[in-house]
Amino acid sequence: MAQINPSILSADFARLAEEAKAVEGADWLHVDVMDNHFVPNLTLGVPVVEALGRATDTPLDCHLMIEDADRWAPQYVEAGAGSVTFHVEAAAAPVRLAREIRAKGARASMALKPATPVEPYEDLLPELDMLLIMTVEPGFGGQSFLDIMLPKIRRTRELIRKHGLELWLQVDGGVSATTIERCAEAGADVFVAGSAVYGAGDPAEAVRGLRAQADAATAAASWACGH
Numbered sequence: 001m002a003q004i005n006p007s008i009l010s011a012d013f014a015r016l017a018e019e020a021k022a023v024e025g026a027d028w029l030h031v032d033v034m035d036n037h038f039v040p041n042l043t044l045g046v047p048v049v050e051a052l053g054r055a056t057d058t059p060l061d062c063h064l065m066i067e068d069a070d071r072w073a074p075q076y077v078e079a080g081a082g083s084v085t086f087h088v089e090a091a092a093a094p095v096r097l098a099r100e101i102r103a104k105g106a107r108a109s110m111a112l113k114p115a116t117p118v119e120p121y122e123d124l125l126p127e128l129d130m131l132l133i134m135t136v137e138p139g140f141g142g143q144s145f146l147d148i149m150l151p152k153i154r155r156t157r158e159l160i161r162k163h164g165l166e167l168w169l170q171v172d173g174g175v176s177a178t179t180i181e182r183c184a185e186a187g188a189d190v191f192v193a194g195s196a197v198y199g200a201g202d203p204a205e206a207v208r209g210l211r212a213q214a215d216a217a218t219a220a221a222s223w224a225c226g227h
């Protein structure tokens with residue numbers, strides 16, 4: 001089944017606990033950590049992740065858009081994240097870092113900016129629990145989905161099949177009722193949605209609607225039915 005991860009970046013930061021509770025029923029709560037260096041925006045850090053963990057039973061999916069990921073990512077596992085995503089562009093030793101995240105008890109995930117190809121990392125994929133393909137330039141919510149990322153999603157799904165991996169394939173940026181079916185058809189199975197969830201009148205209902213769309217598109221997709 002498709003997983004839908006609402007991005008807290010699009011929520012009201014003055015009411016973070018309520019906003020986290022508003023999407024209970026989602027698979028994960030996506031938490032965008034930005035340091036104003038790796039991306040030109042500054043959001044939140046370890047203390048807020050710890051507080052979110054106390055505010056909701058939904059597991060936390062931390063997307064670190066920060067420099068020096070090798071140094072900081074393990075702290076997000078200690079803060080309670082169930083999944084920690086670092087950007088390969090910001091990691092000096094991605095294999096060592098993925099192993100450290102797993103050893104500390106979280107799922108290890110690696111993200112690729114739009115201009116970063118997946119092929120150089122083919123041999124690293126078994127070290128990961130999830131690969132995140134950015135479908136916008138990281139830094140801000142509410143941007144338009146980059147259709148030019150669909151071939152990369154397809155090629156990654158093919159690599160997962162070729163190696164027989166249990167790797168989740170996440171997409172993040174501009175995912176909405178208009179674009180989620182394209183992502184699912186191409187091979188994504190974990191969908192981050194910020195403005196499409198928190199901009200809706202009923203965020204929990206938006207999650208259910210996106211999941212139904214993604215499930216239907218996946219069921220019809222060649223990658224999922226083996227032909």
Ligand SMILES: O=C(CO)[C@@H](O)[C@H](O)COP(=O)(O)O
Nearest residue numbers: 138139141142173174194195
């Ligand atoms: O990581 C990021 C942005 O850098 C995302 O998680 C956005 O927060 C998603 O927001 P929408 O594009 O869905 O509004």
Ligand SMILES: [Fe+2]
Nearest residue numbers: 032063172192
């Ligand atoms: Fe994100």
